[in-house]
Amino acid sequence: MQVFDLCLQPLVTHLQDTHGLDRHNPALTGLMDLLTQHGTDAMAQAFAATLNIAMRLEREQHLGAAEHERSADRTGYANGFSPKQLDTPAGRVTVAVPKTRPVPGRGESFEPFFPQALERGSRxxxxxxxxxxxxxxxxxxxxxxxxxxxxxxxxxxxxxxxxxxxxxxxxxxxxxxGRPLGTVERLILDARYEKVREGGVVRDVAVLTAVGILPNGSRSVLGISVALSEAEVHWRDFLDSLVARGMRGVELVNSDDHAGLAEARKAVLPAVPWQRCQFHLANNAIHHAPTAATCEKIGKQLGQVWNAPARAEADRRLADLIDEHEPKSPRLAKWLGKNVPEGLTVFAFPPAQRKKLRTSNGIERPIQQELKRRTRKIRVFPNAESLLRLCSALLVEIDDDWQASTRRYLPASEEVAR
The missing domain is CATH 1.10.10 (Arc Repressor Mutant, subunit A)
Incomplete structure (x- = not known):
């Protein structure tokens, strides 16, 4: 009777305490008779019957009136039931989900009913x-x-x-x-590698992820793809899939300098400016520094460029930085002149949004760290499908948390415009 003790008994007690149903109520009497006559073999039926009772009573509370009750204060009418299958501790059961319809003439203020038990059960x-x-x-x-x-x-x-x-x-x-997308003003792209066994051989495959900043300033996980590499064809397929799902209005793409992404981005989003992640740029610059002394100061020098009040001043500070390193480190100076301007695109956007837009940390920290934490113990996935399954499940949860939060990653566009 463990299932009854865990699930049915608390629900029956709740019905008795909350709705005043005594042990002689026909619905509860029939439920107890079912258990008495058939025992645990009828557990699934008992679970469904109890949940049906709870949902019908909840509908009455939602409508402000019992079934067939005349009431001027009711908010709507009962409108039959629709069957729904559930996987429960007692096995798979079919329950009758109560439906509602509005009172004629009050449709605008009508709120459709859906049982709280099923909402919690979905999660x-x-x-x-x-x-x-x-x-x-x-x-x-x-x-x-x-x-x-x-x-x-x-x-x-x-x-x-x-x-x-x-x-x-x-x-x-x-x-x-594959869900439909809409307006995405800022697009953040990233990739990480995981090991997958394909055809008896362990291979590194790329997990491509996309996060969008919506017009209201909130974040949304747009999509994920598992590809054999970061080649242009894979990035292009991924970006094409986002556009095919309705992504529009992109004003800025933010990412690191991933292999194949530049050409794919130009092909799919040709008119959209690109902001190269300043954090990764600084790390790359350190790797190009010829001496330990240069490594120590190049990060601070680039920080002065990033923190300039305007693009013109950033360009001036970058020119001074290049001139300083040209005599002793010509290769570093050349690298700075070619790559650092790719991290200055953010100056074309509102100051209130620049701090968050100048790096790809909006996707790195919450997503990549969580993926790494959950996949590092697996080490080698048996196939690409299992990798995609686990990563997708994690991203769904992250996206649900973002949508439920009242915090905004960026000030809304209309707020910035004002």
Whole structure:
């Protein structure tokens, strides 16, 4: 009776306490009779019946009136039910989700009803599916998966359910990766490498990621792709997929100098200016410095260029920096003159947005560090699909957190315009 103790008994008690349903209520009486006559064999039916009761009562609260009750204060009417399948600790069940319709003439203020239990369940199922996916990725056997689920109180997980959960997760993630996009004012691109076993050979594959800054200043994970390399064709396919999904209005692309990205960006977003990440530029400059003494000061000197009040002053400071290093470090001076201007595009944008736009840290820290933390223990993925599955599941959670947050990464465009 563990499932009943964990799931049904608290829900029945809640119905009795909250809605005044006593033990002689027909709905609860029928539920208890079902359990009495059939025991644990009827657990799935009992779970569905209890959840149906809770959802119907919640609909009554939402509408401000019981079924068939005459009330001038009701906010809408009951409108039947729609079936929905759920994977629960008692197995797969079909529940009847209550529907509503507005009171004639009050459609503008009507709020459609959806049970809170299913909203919470969607999140919980995603967490379980992500766990199953992670275990699958690491080569955990079905028997071990069932053992882990048993420890969580999910004793009825079968091999078919594990396979179904993985397939459902893949479908959900595929839909998320292909969801429609809209206006994206700032586009941040990045890549990292993971090891994948393909055809019996371990290969390094690129995980391409894209984050967008929307007109209201919030961040959104736009997409992810797993490619054999950072070659132009792969970056171009990735950018083409974002455009095909409706991405428009891009005013700035921010990234490091990834192989193949420059040509792909020019082909897909030819009129969009590019801001090369200043953080990576400074690190690259240090690697080009010929002596330890130059390494120590080149970062501070570039910081003075980055922090100039305007583009003209930044250009002047860069010219002075090149002149200083030209006599003793001509190769460094040449590198500075060719590469540093690519990090000054940000001066064409509002001062209130420059600090966040001059690097790609908006994607590096929350995304790349989390991907690294979750993938480093795996070391070698069995295939590219498993890598894409795990990375996509992590990015969905990051994106959900961003969408739920009231904080904005940048001031909204209309605020800057004012």
């Amino acid at each position: 919980a199922c995603r967490a379980v599916n992500a766990t199953l996916a992670a275990m699958y990725v690491q080569g955990v056997s079905t028997r071990d998966v069932k053992a882990v689920m048993t420890e969580l109180g999910l004793e009825n997980i079968t091999s078919a359910q594990v396979s179904r959960a993985t397939a459902e997760l893949d479908e959900e993630l595929r839909a998320w990766r």
